[in-house]
Amino acid sequence: MTAEYSAHHLQVLEGLEAVRKRPGMYIGSTDSRGLMHCLWEIIDNSVDEALGGHGDRIDVVLHRDGSVEVRDRARGIPVDAEPRTGLSGVEVVFTKLHAGGKFGGGSYASSGGLHGVGASVVNALSERLDVEVDRGGKTWALSFHRGEPGEFAGQAPDSAFTPYEQSSRLRQIGKVPKGVTGTRIRYWADTQIFTKDASFAVSELEQRARQTAFLVPGLEIVISDERGDEPRETSFRYDGGISEFAEFLAPDAPVTDTWRLQGEGTFTETVPVLQPTGAMVPTEVERTCEVDVAVRWGTGYETVTRSFVNIIATPKGGTHQQGFEQGLLKVVRAQIEANARRLKVGNDKLDKDDILAGLTVVLTVRLPEPQFEGQTKEVLGTPAVRQIVSSVVSKGLQARFASTKRDDKSQTSQLMEKIVSEMKARISARTHKETQRRKNALESSSLPAKLVDCRSNDVTDSELFIVEGDSALGTAKLARNSEYQALLPIRGKILNVQKASISDMLSNAECASIIQVIGAGSGRSFDLSTARYGKIILMSDADVDGAHIRTLLLTLFFRYMRPLIEDGRVFAAVPPLHRVVVQHPGSKPNETIYTYSEKELHTLLAKLRKSGKKWQEPIQRYKGLGEMDAEQLASTTMDRSGRMLRRVRMTDAESAATVFELLMGNEVAPRREFIVDSSDRLGRERIDA
Known part of the structure; x- marks a missing residue:
């Protein structure tokens, strides 16, 4: 640092030097986001051509060597000389900032590329860029190294490069049939500019390609990823509109x-x-x-x-x-x-x-x-x-x-x-929140009377079991660990919230109790950080009604408390279906084995039969949680050391909502089609009787 500051301290960055010195000013950042922005600058130029009715297909290829190629069948970049600079149209587009056909010259009625810096910025930030243009029955080519035109000795970006010294020129590398036009651009992003972990995200690329295909009806965009062990290709075309x-x-x-x-x-x-004289x-x-x-x-x-x-x-x-x-x-x-x-x-x-x-x-x-x-x-x-x-x-x-x-x-x-x-x-939720804030420690809790709460205040360790029916509640009270396990009984099947209004849902006693006990609100006002329990466990009978109740509950969580599912805090308990008591001869005590499906039971019995062991008949088949005693319920379903839980994921909740929309929604026609199409799959063994 020096106190002296005069005109010779000022730097004037000309042309593409400014882009390489301050890349963030043009592409936002030099990580994966900036890398994707560069790619879309090139793709958007092809999309602008399609918007004008030129070309109906764009191919984007992610090559194994880290380069990316964009091909279109549009008019092709002009190859004739630009009058003011004397350079070919291709070189002007890729080396001059704020140059192009989108400044009111009549080439584009509307376009996405507007500042005339897209292609030149990508060129400046590329270690190597090759462009090929089909136009006038010929294929023309030009290569650049960090924005400078010249020729490479080989195909790799680190091949020997010879810059043009006196004047640059387009190379004619082939011929094409008359009327065939298009542009192919392949470039290698400069590792001196972009961070080491910057990479092209295929999912983001496909999402944007799908979006563009929706917005330009009739345009096909094909994404090819050749980087993995198995190359994959995805195509997007939508003849509808927005x-x-x-x-x-x-x-x-x-x-x-x-x-x-x-x-x-x-x-x-x-x-x-811009006037013909060059004045603005x-x-x-x-x-x-x-x-x-x-x-x-x-x-x-x-x-x-x-x-x-x-x-x-x-x-x-x-x-x-x-x-x-x-x-x-x-x-x-x-x-x-x-x-x-x-x-x-x-x-x-x-x-x-x-x-x-x-x-x-x-x-x-x-x-x-x-x-x-x-x-x-x-x-x-x-x-x-x-x-x-x-x-x-x-x-x-x-x-x-x-x-x-x-x-x-x-x-x-x-x-x-x-x-x-x-x-x-919204007004009801705000009123409720204000009421809760006004409550002091001497006032009684507003939680439902039927809640059997736990003693622990540690949210991460606590569990709320939503139990089907009062009979199961009695057994669960004896089977639970009261330190960290709370119980909330629900009576039968709750409201189908898939087709009920918000006001109906809030006025339903069972739904309101669940929302109140969890304590984090519902819908837009849901706040995950204020939830009172670390795990929400749905514990219903292992029969058709139990599955129905569990699906109804999942639909409620999916519609109004979705962050709980997204955070992985909703689980389904897995109670056993059968209790098999294996008899041992002599004084050796009998062994109890629980199975969780008909298939598992038959496999176990075949294994016992093969080893010559006997079991007590009849085998107990649990129709409901209330048929278990407290010790059995604890060891199989509630005790952390021996139970099995099934975590509910977003796909599970989405499918539950879809099933309810199909089977219990307002649209009758899809339900009828489902019943007719699925009738041949229904057998006696699938009916819980």
């Missing part, structure tokens, strides 16, 4: 159909326009903004939002998302207010979250040269878009609410009831 995308994203059963809200608006803005002249231009939104409300409380500008995802929103919420809130609040008496709203006020609960929305806008905040394009900044989107959404929703069609009237009525239920549930 309506299909919304259905794919929705995590719950529908309350409404997927509604499509479409429209456009115009606005003017002053932008510098501020000019007032009129822009057209196209808006296309797919919205769908479901029975759940999660909000799924995906917003896009010219098919580029904007995960942090922007003016288009603000406009959508503005239009949505305005219309829904007006409709609820107009129907306040019928919906029994009272003096309560709607919150934004009440309206967004259960909403799945895919929001897309298309406009020339949108303004983004930063090269990573995560936030749209064009101010005029807010009012245009708000107007389109308002008109579309008002038309839907004013529709006289039977389906529309039914769906809008159900939607308003759901939103009001969400509002009441």
Whole structure:
């Protein structure tokens, strides 16, 4: 450090030097996230061509040597000389920042690549980049080493490289049939720039490819991963649009159909326009903004939002998302207010979250040269878009609410009831929380009287057994370890929450007791850190009714206390089905063996028969937990040293919810098809009789 500071201390970074010096400014980071961003800069250029109607397939290949290749069948990068620089179009695109066909030259009506730095930034951050262009009946090629054009002696990125000194040139390496065009780009990310653990995530790549295929109907994107022992290829093509995308994203059963809200608006803005003389002249231009939104409300409380500008995802929103919420809130609040008496709203006020609960929305806008905040394009900044989107959404929703069609009237009525239920549930949860805060140590607990609690206050060590029936509760009281095991009996089958409203669920005594005892709330207000028990164990009979009850409970946890399942804190007890007493001759005491399925029982009996051992007849078959004595229940199902628990995973809970939607939901047709298709699989041995 020196006190002297004058002009010769200033550094001027020109061209791609600036990118290599400050890569985070252009790609966000130099880890896997930045690596994926580079790849999408290349893919998005091909997608922009497909948006313009040029090419219907993009191939992305992850090679074994760490390189990645993107191929398309579009127009191909121009190979003729660019007048101002004298360089070929290929070299301009890959070496000059803010150069390309997306600055209002008429090549693209709307595009995702807007700053003209995508390809050149990827080139600057690559150890080697090869580009091949099919155009004019010939195949042209050019290679770069860390942004500098030249020729490599071999195929590897560390092959001897000879840079062009006087002037660079495109190499003609082949011929193609007339009319065949396209671009192939293969590059090796620079290990001097990216961290050692940076790698391409196939799952993330496939997710983004699927998303793009939804947004560009008819475009096929093929992902090939050749890095593993077994190469895999995945293809994505969807001829539907964002309506299909919304259905794919929705995590719950529908309350409404997927509604499509479409429209456009115009606005003017002053932008510098490049003149033929090379000067930039501020000019007032009129822009057209196209808006296309797919919205769908479901029975759940999660909000799924995906917003896009010219098919580029904007995960942090922007003016288009603000406009959508503005239009949505305005219309829904007006409709609820107009129907306040019928919906029994009272003096309560709607919150934004009440309206967004259960909403799945895919929001897309298309406009020339949108303004983004930063090269990573995560936030749209064009101010005029807010009012245009708000107007389109308002008109579309008002038309839907004013529709006289039977389906529309039914769906809008159900939607308003759901939103009001969400509002009441939120207010109820807030009131309950405030009541709990006001309680002091001298006041009595509000926990249900039927709860048999444990003595320990250590959440990580405590267990809550949800027990089926009072008869099983009596045995379980004697079998439990009262230090850390609590019991909550439920009477029979609880409410099927898959098709019940939130208010019905909260007013159901059994559901309310479970939520109250666990103590972490429900739905959006659920807070895992305040749960009173480390393990929730569902202990039901080993019969069809027991399985039914367990599935109902799983559906409740999946819909309203999902973080418990995601954290692996929900278990199913595994009580035995049979008790076999093996008789030993003489004074040797008899041996008791428990089996957990018919197959296991038959295997055991065959083994005993083969070894010449006898057993007491009849073999005890447990129809319910109440048939066990306390010692048997403890040793087989509750004692940590000898019991078996089955951890419930998200896939188990999802399948339980799917089964209930199929077998007990409102849609009759899928249930009938299931019964007809599955009838041949039902045999006498599968009926618990």
